[in-house]
Amino acid sequence: MLVAQAGGAGSFLGALVLPLGLLAVMYFLVLRPQQQQLQKARDFRASLKAGDRIITSGGFYGTIVSFDGDVVHLQLSPGTRVKCRRDQIVERQDDGTEATESTSESSEKSSEKSTKKGA
DSSP, X not given: OHHHHHHHHHHHHHHHHHHHHHHHHHIIIIIHHHHHHHHHHHHHHHTOOTTOEXXXXXXXXXXXXXXXXXXXXXXXXXXXXXXXXXXXXXXXXOOHHHHHHHHHHHHHHHHHHHHHHHO
């Protein structure tokens, strides 16, 4: 009778190991990276300041004029100002010179690859 009770307790602990292991794997593969990504987005939005050139989730390019709590006042073009929620800003716009340089470099590389394939 003692042997049967000891075996029952062992199987109960064995049955808990698999679900706990799956929870740990799910935490490290899904939940933790998602929390880190959210924290990175919060830090980015908190670091925004007036004068920053940004891109919204709707695809608008603009310059931050001022803040009013969670509302951001954007200037899209001279004389065109709109209000936007802070959480709709998805990225800071880089200088145009860097973007054109990388675009021209990538087009040169693609043309080099096409000439090598034709040869």
